[in-house]
Amino acid sequence: MTDYNNPKHILDSSSIKEGSVKWRSPSNIALIKYWGKHGNQLPNNASISFTLTNAYTETLISYKTRNTSTASGQINFFLDGKSREDFRDKIVKNFQKLDAIFPFLKQLDFTIHSHNSFPHSAGIASSASSMSALALCLCSMESYFFGTLQNIEDFRRKASYVARLMSGSASRSIFSKMALWGKTSADQDSSNEYAIPYEDKIHDVFKHFHDDILIVRKGEKSVSSRAGHQLMEDNIYAPVRYRDAEKKMVQLISALQKGDVTLVGKITESEALTLHALMMTSTPSYILMEPNTLILIQKVQNFRKETKTPLYFTLDAGPNLHLLYPDQYKESVKDFIKSELVQYCEDAFWIEDEVGDGPVQL
Ligand code: DP6
Numbered sequence: 001m002t003d004y005n006n007p008k009h010i011l012d013s014s015s016i017k018e019g020s021v022k023w024r025s026p027s028n029i030a031l032i033k034y035w036g037k038h039g040n041q042l043p044n045n046a047s048i049s050f051t052l053t054n055a056y057t058e059t060l061i062s063y064k065t066r067n068t069s070t071a072s073g074q075i076n077f078f079l080d081g082k083s084r085e086d087f088r089d090k091i092v093k094n095f096q097k098l099d100a101i102f103p104f105l106k107q108l109d110f111t112i113h114s115h116n117s118f119p120h121s122a123g124i125a126s127s128a129s130s131m132s133a134l135a136l137c138l139c140s141m142e143s144y145f146f147g148t149l150q151n152i153e154d155f156r157r158k159a160s161y162v163a164r165l166m167s168g169s170a171s172r173s174i175f176s177k178m179a180l181w182g183k184t185s186a187d188q189d190s191s192n193e194y195a196i197p198y199e200d201k202i203h204d205v206f207k208h209f210h211d212d213i214l215i216v217r218k219g220e221k222s223v224s225s226r227a228g229h230q231l232m233e234d235n236i237y238a239p240v241r242y243r244d245a246e247k248k249m250v251q252l253i254s255a256l257q258k259g260d261v262t263l264v265g266k267i268t269e270s271e272a273l274t275l276h277a278l279m280m281t282s283t284p285s286y287i288l289m290e291p292n293t294l295i296l297i298q299k300v301q302n303f304r305k306e307t308k309t310p311l312y313f314t315l316d317a318g319p320n321l322h323l324l325y326p327d328q329y330k331e332s333v334k335d336f337i338k339s340e341l342v343q344y345c346e347d348a349f350w351i352e353d354e355v356g357d358g359p360v361q362l
Contacts, residue, residue, distance in 0.1 A: 002193050004158060005100040009146055011065065011107050020062040021140045025133035025359040027055040027124065028173045029211050029314060029322050031268045032249050033275045034182065036232035036242070041165050042192045044232070045245035046182030048252065049172045050324075052211060053356030057129035060113045061137045074109045079120065081113070091134070094166045101162065102138055104145060118351060124213065124320070127225075131170035135163035136359055160194040171195040176358035177207050178256075184246060186253040203259030206355070208327040212334070213351040214341060216292045216319040223279070223286050225317050231282035241278060245271075261326060265312030268324065272315040279317075290319040292344040297321065299344075303336055311336075327354075 011017055034047035066074075075095070077088035091112065095105050114133070118124050139159045142148055149155040156174050164171035164181070171194055172179035178198035184190050187201075199207065232238050248267050255263035279286050293315070300313050300323065311325045311333055325333050334352070342348040 002161060002191075004161060007100070007103060009103050009142065011104050011145060013065075013107075015065075017063065017065045017108070017145070019144070020060060021137045021144070022058065022060040022362040023133045023136040023140070023359055024056050024058045024362055025129050025136055025173050026052045026356055027057075027126070027129040028052055028169065028179070029316070029324075030169065030172070031264070031314065032245055032252060032271055034168050035229065035275055035278060036235075036238060037168060037229050041168055043168060043182040044238075045242045046180060046184035046186075046190060046249050047169075047172070047245075048178065048180045048198065048249065049169070050206075050209060050211060050355045051173060051175060051177055051179060051358050052353045054117060054353045055124055055129065055213070055351065056117045057126060057133045058115045058117075058362065059130065059133035059137055061134075061141070062111045062113075063108045063141065066107055066109050076111045078111075078113045080115055087114075094131075094134070097165055098138070098162065102142060104142075105138075119218070124215075124316075124351070127167035128169040128173045131166040132159070132163040132173035132359065135159045135166065135170065136174070136361070138162060140361065156197070157194050164194060174359060175199065177355055178202055180253075184249045184253075186250045198256075201253075202256040205259045205261060205326050206256060206264070209355045210323070210325050210327065210330055210333070211353045211355070212323045212337060213353060214296060214321040214323065214337070214345050215347075215349040215351065216290050216296070216321065216345060218346050218349070221288055221318045223288065223317075228279060228282075228317055231284075232278065235278060235282050237278065237281055241274065244274070261310045265310060265324070268312055268314050272313065275317070276315060288318050289315070293319045293321060296341060296344050299340055303340075307332070309333065 028049040028051050030047050030049040032048050034043050036044035075088055075091055077084055116126055136159045160171045160174040171181045175197040176199050179195040180190055180198050181195035183192050189196050252267045276289055304311050309329050314322045
């Protein structure tokens, strides 16, 4: 077990600390999904994702030493310049969880400004990008105050660990191109506690993959991921699901290494539909796909058959369709989206994204 708790990381009370730190961190899209967890944010199966480029969160943390270290510090939170109590409350809870890892948090007051590159109402999960950005800021602060985490690999591993405690999928956003989170027989370096970089273990074709996101419905989803994970606890298919995820992971990793786009696409689609089947077989059961999601799936599958274009879809815990394909098909796929698919998107809205290089400090 990794132990990042460090009671010595307390600031010297005689010196006033004031400063700021800012990171941009991207969202990610999982090919094998994390769905079901146990203990302190540990996954029930391994997951693997593409790191995105255009869907990101920028977070600026300004901090100042408090006069007293007895009570917890104050936090103000702004999303796009607007004070947001709901997000602030989540951050307060997250900071409490991180108390033993970053004891200096109690000694500081914070003003946090966050901005998402995508409209908040777009129905895109923002926890991966926002929580990874926050984790990176906290690790940068530790590094600055105590001279730790100088090695980039140590820094990223800790950032991934901390991000995971706040939101599981956020652990994967720390790394360029692809990341794997969760113990699997397919990789001896894998861990339930943090994600590992996967860029060096995949064929080049996947390093330039596209992910265009068709927004079928904007707005908050009716059942949160948090509730969805919880419902897995009593899902009668859960044991089969975790065995199936492991089997798919072994096949997928081999296909990613070989550059087998067809097999990666097939496993990815099967995984997306499995995720939604698990929702439908939960008690109570629920459906997050919309009629237009199904129309789009059929159109994508027909297009693939007719044109032999390796265009595949995946879904997050929502109705929006992610279209995955190699760079060389970008013109024809984007033409197809504009002529045949946008009419099934809410307000004809879709987002062009692609595999990216991971977070940057600003
Ligand atoms: C369907 O990471 O949002 O997107 O750990 O409770 O914050 P928490 O859950 P979250 O779950 C993401 C689920 C998913 C699949 C995935 O990204 O692997």
